[in-house]
Structure formats: structure tokens, C-alpha cells
Amino acid sequence: MFNKMSIINKGILTHSFKNINRNFNKNPEIAYTIREKIPSPLYITTPIFYVNAEPHLGHLYSMLLCDIRNRWELLSGKQSYFTTGTDEHGFKVQIASIEKGYDNPKKFVDELSLTFKNLADAANVKYDRFIRTTDSDHYDTVKFFWNLLLKKKYIYKGEHSGWYSISDETFYPENAIEEKINIQTQRKMMLSKETGKEVTFEKEINYYFKLSEFYKDILKILEKKHDFIIPRSRQDELISELKKMGKLDDLSISRPSSRLQWGIPVPNDPSQTIYVWFDALLSYLTGAAYPSKKFKSKWPAIHLIGKDIIRFHCIYWIGFLKAANITLPQQVIIHGHWLSNGIKMSKSIGNVVDPIDIIKYYGIDPVRFFLSETSVLEHDGDFTEERLFDSREKLISKYSNLLMRSCGSNFDIQRALERYGKMNLSRIKMEEFPLFDKSVIEEIKQLQDELNQLAKNIGKSMENFNLHSVTNNFIRILSRSNNLFQLCEPWKLGELREHQDLVIYLSTETVRILSITMQHVIPELSNAVLDRLKVVRTRRTIEFARVGADEAYGASANRGGDHPITRITKRTSSYPDITIKHQKAS
Known part of the structure; x- marks a missing residue:
């Protein structure tokens, strides 16, 4: 990680360390106030x-x-x-x-x-x-x-x-x-x-x-x-x-x-x-x-x-x-801190959550997502298995579902990329898409703008460790894109390829960009989605998190494949709600 500095920076660093060593021999504490002029x-x-x-x-x-x-x-x-x-x-x-x-x-x-x-x-x-x-x-x-x-x-x-x-x-x-x-x-x-x-x-x-x-x-x-x-x-x-x-x-x-x-x-x-x-x-x-x-x-x-x-x-x-x-x-x-069903965790009352247990049952990324989604620094978190289960369900019903819909066998992702990959969607006109009303065209333009600003907005949130904002925006954009997909019904637009390809293009771009920008939160799941879209490894960095930034994916993505995350049985909580017991005791 540290050996990738430029030759110039290495030279500056070496020179700075020589000065540090020289000063350190005379007065050790002074050496550590020197600041290198390198990042x-x-x-x-x-x-x-x-x-x-x-x-x-x-x-x-x-x-x-x-x-x-x-x-x-x-x-x-x-x-x-x-x-x-x-x-x-x-x-x-x-x-x-x-x-x-x-x-x-x-x-x-x-x-x-x-x-x-x-x-x-x-x-x-x-x-x-x-x-x-x-x-x-x-x-x-x-x-x-x-x-x-x-x-x-x-x-x-x-x-x-x-x-x-x-x-x-x-x-x-x-x-x-x-x-x-x-x-x-x-x-x-x-x-x-x-x-x-x-x-x-x-x-x-x-x-x-x-x-x-x-x-x-x-x-x-x-x-x-x-x-x-x-x-x-x-x-x-x-x-x-x-x-x-x-x-x-x-x-x-x-x-x-x-x-x-x-x-x-x-x-x-x-x-x-x-x-x-x-x-x-x-x-x-x-x-x-x-x-x-x-x-x-x-x-x-x-x-x-x-x-x-x-x-x-x-x-x-x-x-x-x-x-x-x-x-x-x-x-x-x-x-x-973290509470369990609103009560401080304690071995004596049996509500201490075992992190290994919940990871084994719900999966690594669903647990990572849940803790991020419920993270508000100012307040204590409150763990319940029901909330964790519901959070996991969102990853299936909104994220995995949009991927599977976009990769339907009746759609041609590569054709959609070739048609719209170099186009700024903010310039499309209503007369080019007579079946879409004005609200649909405006939604397409706004969704593109939001996707293009996403990496920048996440960066601002991450500076303050505001994971709640990051995950909320992720779910909100997924909901928006799913609603647009449902509204446009691309499965009925086989004879109108311009219309169908526009919907598929924006849907797959939404999934691709969201997956790139969520690799830090749900690394395994997001990369499984990018694998399904056939996005090459070298194109999964933030510089590619813009609409139209990658036109080289999608080949064979719609030739079948399982959901990257599947449903599990809702289990009876291993960490029971003891609120009623406490209320009676008090």
C-alpha cells in the first residue's frame, strides 16, 4: 500500500527522513513534529x-x-x-x-x-x-x-x-x-x-x-x-x-x-x-x-x-x-452502544447478541448492511432479529430483484449499451419516445443525474462515517429504479426496441453503479452482482461510477443465473424480546 508512491515522492520522503534522523539524534521529540510535504x-x-x-x-x-x-x-x-x-x-x-x-x-x-x-x-x-x-x-x-x-x-x-x-x-x-x-x-x-x-x-x-x-x-x-x-x-x-x-x-x-x-x-x-x-x-x-x-x-x-x-x-x-x-x-x-430489543445487553438476562451466530445464519453482507443501515453515531443501536431479517429482505426484493429483471432473457443488454452508452440521457426528447409520458422522461433524466452524483455524495457521507445516509440512498435509488422499470413494462416493448433498450440501459447502469459504490459496505454481494453483469475487475473503481462510463459489460449476462442472494427462513429469535419481563419486574 505504501510502496506505490511516485519516484519523486520517494525522494522527498527519503530526504525528509534524513532530516528526521538528524534532528532525532539531537532531540527526539522534535523529530515527530516535522511534516512531510507528501500525502x-x-x-x-x-x-x-x-x-x-x-x-x-x-x-x-x-x-x-x-x-x-x-x-x-x-x-x-x-x-x-x-x-x-x-x-x-x-x-x-x-x-x-x-x-x-x-x-x-x-x-x-x-x-x-x-x-x-x-x-x-x-x-x-x-x-x-x-x-x-x-x-x-x-x-x-x-x-x-x-x-x-x-x-x-x-x-x-x-x-x-x-x-x-x-x-x-x-x-x-x-x-x-x-x-x-x-x-x-x-x-x-x-x-x-x-x-x-x-x-x-x-x-x-x-x-x-x-x-x-x-x-x-x-x-x-x-x-x-x-x-x-x-x-x-x-x-x-x-x-x-x-x-x-x-x-x-x-x-x-x-x-x-x-x-x-x-x-x-x-x-x-x-x-x-x-x-x-x-x-x-x-x-x-x-x-x-x-x-x-x-x-x-x-x-x-x-x-x-x-x-x-x-x-x-x-x-x-x-x-x-x-x-x-x-x-x-x-x-x-x-x-x-448496541441494545437488544431496547435493553442493555447482559449475560444475566440472556440477551447478549453473538456476532458470529448472526453472521453464520444471515450471511456476512446482510449483517454488514444491517449494522450500516441502522448506524447513527449520535444514538445507541437497537438490535432485533426481525429488523435484521427485514433489512436482508431489502437486498433481495430491491437489489437482487432489479438485477434479475434487467437480465431477463428477452432483453439485450449489449444492444442497449451500444444504443445509449455514449448518449447523455438528459438530452433525450419526448417525441423520440411517444409511449413514455413527460413524467417518465423526467424521471429518467433525474435518475441519471443522481447516479452521476452518487460517488461524490457517498464520499461526503463517508468523511463523517454516516453509513445510514449511504445505505438509505442505496435503497432509495433502487426503489426509484424498480418503480421506473415496473411503470415502463419493458417486457411489453419488444417491438419498440428504442423504448425497451432505454429502460434496460438505465436499469443495468443503476445496478452497475450502485454495485461499484457499495463494494465497501457489501463487498461479496456487490461483486457477485458485478460478476453477473460481466463487469471486468479493472472497471470496478469509483472512476467508472458514472452513467456511460463502461460500455464493455453485459455479454451473456441474460443467459440465466441464480439470484446472488437467496431467501432464508425467518427463525424464532435467539435473542428474545425481554422488554415485557423487565417492565413487570420494575
């Missing part, structure tokens, strides 16, 4: 997923959002680099491995990390690197970064006392906790306001990061860089929260090794283990080959995260990077 690939990251349990639907959703954006960039002829991975250290993993009977946490995380890789494979997620925080180069990155901040005097050692959550693996300030009573036990509990997890008061020796020094910088960045966080509402909420706080406390970034053994040791101090979130966030730098000379050819990144880890990415991470004088991420994209 860098888009660097897209999922959060690295915590391995204290097997992957769920939310993990799949994060992977797919990034995979779809990455595929779009490549489809558009751009460079892109996509990483995902697993966060494998910390107290929760240490405890979980013991509870599962493992004598070594590494064996435990090896198995769980593989389940995340298997999920990516099952969902046709094509990442460039799967990062594990147990990777040797990640250890090197963390140690280098720690020593850099220590040298710059942003890290110091001190006694820490505060409210600690084992579940969240973080300390919370006094204003971020609240007292509640457990209804069942009547026990008073201190909980994090943000996550609802229990906290206990702890006192210990830790290393600290001087986060307090970056309060004004972080607030200024969020106020001035208006598109730093998407959706914007999340950025406004964070700005408001920071202003209410009025300051940031220094951040504890280590734990006593007597309590936490499973992690990266603090350099030159084996009595302390590096805090799991400090370790995990640096995986983004590891993915970009920090601190090697390759780093600047990949950085900065676009991070995609769930709404529960905003503070870590949009406060702590900014502070770490500012301290190291490293360019900030381009953007942080924040998505909601």
Missing part, C-alpha cells in the same frame, strides 16, 4: 478491544465502521492504513485468567485475542495490522514514550489516594462519584457517575502524569478545532464538562506491582506496573511504527471509539501527545 495515507483505528471476555456486537460494529471507511478510501484510489487489535494487560485480565484456571495470563489472552481475529475474519474485515499490547514492538513503544515524558519532567512519583474502580481500572475525582444504596442488599456503595461502576477508596504509591498542565491546551483545542470530535454534540458536551471542572488533576499512570503484575513494568522501577490505559492508548503509535522513521508517513490517525471511552481519548490522550510534542489525531469519531 500521507489515511490512518484509521478501532479502539483496541479489552480481552477480559469474548467479543460482542459492539466490537463488530466498531470494526465494520473502520473497515467500511478503509475500503472506501482504497476504492477511491487513495492510500489508507487500518489497524485494530486487543488490549491485553490490566487487573481485570489478571483476575479473569486466575478465575479461568490459567497459570499464565499470556495463555489466556492468546486465546481471547484469537476470538477477536476470528470475528474480523468472519465479518470480512480487512485490517492492515492487528495490534496486541503484548507485542514486543509495543513494549518498545511504551518504554520509549515513558522515558521521553520522564525526561521532559511530565512524569513524577508520589502518593496517591482516591476513589478507584477495579472494573474501569481508573481513579475518579471526588466530583465524579456518588453514593447509592443497593436495593437488594441495602448496602451503601460509591459509584462512578460516568460508568455506574463501584469505586473504593485506595491509597498507594504511583507515578503521575502532569495532566493538570494541559487543561487550558485541551480546552482550547476542543473550542477551536470544531470538527475534532464527530458527532459535534459530543464535543460540546466535553467542553461543557471541562469548563465545569475548571481544572484537571494529575493522572496516576502506574500501579504497585504487588497488586498488578500483568502489565508492562515501569522502566528502571520493577516495583511499579504501567497503568493499562497509558499502555493501551500508545498502541495507536505502535501501529504507526513509532518511534521509527516510518512514523510520520502514517500519523496522524482518525480514531473511532465507543462513547464510554471519550475521556481517555479526548482528554488523557491529548495530554500525552501534547507532552511528547506529537501531532494530535485528525479526528475522534464516537459511536453509541
